[in-house]
Amino acid sequence: MSVYPWQGELWQRLTAERERLPHALLLHGPAGIGKRALALELARWLLCQTPTPAGGCGECPSCQWFAQGGHPDFRLIEPAAEAEGAEEGKKGGKRISVDQVREVVEFLTLSAHQGGWRVVVLQPAEALGVAAANALLKTLEEPPPRTVFLLVSHQPRRLLPTILSRCRKLPVASPEPAAALAWLRAQAVDAPEVLLAEAGGAPLLALDYAEPERLARRQRFIEGLLDAEREDLSALAGEYQQRVAEAWGWLVRWLCDLSLCQTTGQVRYFADHAQALRKLAQRIDAGRLWAVYRQVMDDGRWLQHPLNGQLLLESWLIRYAELGARR
Ligand SMILES: [Zn+2]
Known part of the structure; x- marks a missing residue:
């Protein structure tokens, strides 16, 4: 130690x-x-x-x-x-x-x-x-x-x-990004930049995020976001009903990245999907995107309440899909 x-x-x-x-x-x-x-x-x-x-x-x-x-x-x-x-x-x-x-x-x-x-x-x-x-x-x-x-x-x-x-x-x-990334690489973490960004620069959190089951859940959720118009959103929300806070975190960051794409052309969190995000961002109305982003952010306060998480998540996904997000 x-x-x-x-x-x-x-x-x-x-x-x-x-x-x-x-x-x-x-x-x-x-x-x-x-x-x-x-x-x-x-x-x-x-x-x-x-x-x-x-x-x-x-x-x-x-x-x-x-x-x-x-x-x-x-x-x-x-x-x-x-x-x-x-x-x-x-x-x-x-x-x-x-x-x-x-x-x-x-x-x-x-x-x-x-x-x-x-x-x-x-x-x-x-x-x-x-x-x-x-x-x-x-x-x-x-x-x-x-x-x-x-x-x-x-x-x-x-x-x-x-x-x-x-x-x-x-x-x-928090450590400097270079120090955090070097440490994550030494722990054999793949794509440490992506996980460190998601973890807000906290390396131990990023290491937790590298857990294979979580990576699979993340990938599955992003696939849903990439194809939201064809996805059964109710079923998707159902898959994450025990992990609404986790899904909320991904959705907020995804919306943030879409907004960043529109304003700066950069992505902060999903560097592994930068190209898809840029394509999506071109098709979405900036004002409506901002409104949905704000709404989902604000709704984060309900995460601590014993509401029906699945319905909450589904409502966010529907609003997101209505933006016309399509691959
Ligand atoms: Zn001693």
Whole structure:
């Protein structure tokens, strides 16, 4: 385990001096860029008995406990099944419970097992509800000596001010595209440019997107968009009824690319279909395209509601097909 290549500089800054690390640090930035991994490596390094400049040594008893997930002076708090870059639509709604927080507060009243540091990684911090956050406040403000809280957040604006005010905020930036692409190529990802664009520059998210089943779903959906007039749109919406958010994301990006084709001749997201997009864009009225794009974007707010997703998706597809999109 070590930090991602694009985090090297940040890592050096953070680890310049162990004793001067703030007792509560909030690592915030876009999802899918490796904040969770950074927090975990910081934790491992703090707990390591013979730390190196690059992180935990990987060999001392402390690092071995850490690797086995059983370090007595470490706690990782996250909602069940939460992992950075988790698939769209599967996260959200998952909460860190009051009981999870109470367990950590209790754990910190005991003295450190190894007589050194104790580290709590809590992610994502926006999964703390009001009650869970309140249960944490006092300990977060005045933790025992040599205790470090590492909070990770993709959406710091959603955090309670009482939590925010108790943390030192550390922005974690997306990597430069070249660094992200080099890393994705090293993971044997095909066409990394396309996936990185779709992931908004977040390489770990792009790696998730490279999963073969997802690529197949994406391809199938795009084929539907390319031939929308002949496609059975109700059936297409039915195929994606469990993944409306995912399909919505593709449709919005597709409409964005069509609009970009009309104004600049460029595509941002579907470089693998640039030619087809340009052809389509020539046949579509710009004003009507813009109206549909706006509508579908606005309707994104319904994705969190328990509406009939299939009907919603079908209504967007019908409006799109009415633009006269035909291969
Ligand atoms: Zn070690």
